[in-house]
Amino acid sequence: EILKGINDLDKVILRNFRGSSVEVYLYGAQVLSWKNEHGEELLFVSSEANFEPPKPIRGGIPLCFPQFSNLGSLAAHGFARNRFWSIDASSHPFLANSSRTHVDLLLKPTEEDMKIWPHSFEFRLRVTLRPAGDLMLTSHIRNTNTDGKPFNFTFAYHTYFAVSDISQVRVDGLETLDYLDNQQNRTRFTEKEDTITIESEVDRVYLTTPTKIAILDHEKKRTFVIRKYGLPDAVVWNPWEKKSKTIADLGDDDYKRMVCVEAAAIENPITLKPGEEWRGRVEFCAVPKLLQWAA
Numbered sequence: 545e546i547l548k549g550i551n552d553l554d555k556v557i558l559r560n561f562r563g564s565s566v567e568v569y570l571y572g573a574q575v576l577s578w579k580n581e582h583g584e585e586l587l588f589v590s591s592e593a594n595f596e597p598p599k600p601i602r603g604g605i606p607l608c609f610p611q612f613s614n615l616g617s618l619a620a621h622g623f624a625r626n627r628f629w630s631i632d633a634s635s636h637p638f639l640a641n642s643s644r645t646h647v648d649l650l651l652k653p654t655e656e657d658m659k660i661w662p663h664s665f666e667f668r669l670r671v672t673l674r675p676a677g678d679l680m681l682t683s684h685i686r687n688t689n690t691d692g693k694p695f696n697f698t699f700a701y702h703t704y705f706a707v708s709d710i711s712q713v714r715v716d717g718l719e720t721l722d723y724l725d726n727q728q729n730r731t732r733f734t735e736k737e738d739t740i741t742i743e744s745e746v747d748r749v750y751l752t753t754p755t756k757i758a759i760l761d762h763e764k765k766r767t768f769v770i771r772k773y774g775l776p777d778a779v780v781w782n783p784w785e786k787k788s789k790t791i792a793d794l795g796d797d798d799y800k801r802m803v804c805v806e807a808a809a810i811e812n813p814i815t816l817k818p819g820e821e822w823r824g825r826v827e828f829c830a831v832p833k834l835l836q837w838a839a
């Protein structure tokens with residue numbers, strides 16, 4: 545189905561036969577809802593989110609491309625998250641009311657975009673809701689430059705997971721890894737904790753992580769399992785109390801109900817020559833119990 549979402553923005557809804565659903569806005573190709581078969585929301589959206597282009601929407605899964613954060617000359621997190629994407633007609637025609645459980649979205653740069661990032665590309669995003677209710681996002685990014693020039697980019701699936709209470713949350717799979725601390729000029733540290741708990745502002749890029757990462761929500765007795773491919777790094781972000789107050793589109797207490805764990809390619813930018821394509825995928829599943837974690 546293509547429907548009108550908040551502020552009349554177009555969205556696509558995917559549903560499977562067990563009752564899980566996913567909502568994707570064409571603005572930003574941003575997934576803003578993922579519900580399990582009981583109708584429970586698994587992604588966080590800010591209580592103060594703007595649905596007013598060209599502002600990005602705070603919540604769900606913004607795509608950071610072609611630049612993560614402020615690592616280059618573009619605005620923070622690049623521009624894919626605040627462009628209108630189209631449904632990719634070259635994949636399959638989109639049938640209203642069909643039971644399809646994926647949608648393909650496409651972004652190509654406009655002339656205006658090429659003034660700020662002088663490269664031609666095609667970015668195809670496939671959002672898939674699997675029969676078991678798992679959510680999968682696959683990005684295909686192709687260099688379509690005709691001037692023979694390669695380009696570099698950094699990338700993240702900036703996923704805001706919904707949690708019941710941040711003090712009851714732990715992130716497993718990142719222990720012993722090196723990370724860059726965004727709060728300390730990207731200084732490199734080594735993680736000493738056996739598991740990551742969040743008790744103050746955290747903004748870190750964990751480097752070359754295992755494929756699987758888990759978020760354990762002890763209060764909800766839920767485990768999110770993240771699997772990532774082609775995306776070596778993982779960002780963990782929670783702005784905590786003080787920083788939240790400086791973020792206009794985040795409610796003051798919202799930080800208690802969210803954690804961002806972002807599958808990313810940051811430390812080593814991806815380089816594509818003309819005609820080359822990169823693929824980066826994430827799969828999320830929400831398990832209704834606390835998994836004993838073994839990476």
Ligand code: BG6
Binds near residue numbers: 702726747748779781
């Ligand atoms: C995270 C970054 O990925 O995104 C943080 O590591 C940043 O440094 C956060 O503050 C939110 O970014 P934005 O641009 O959506 O406010």
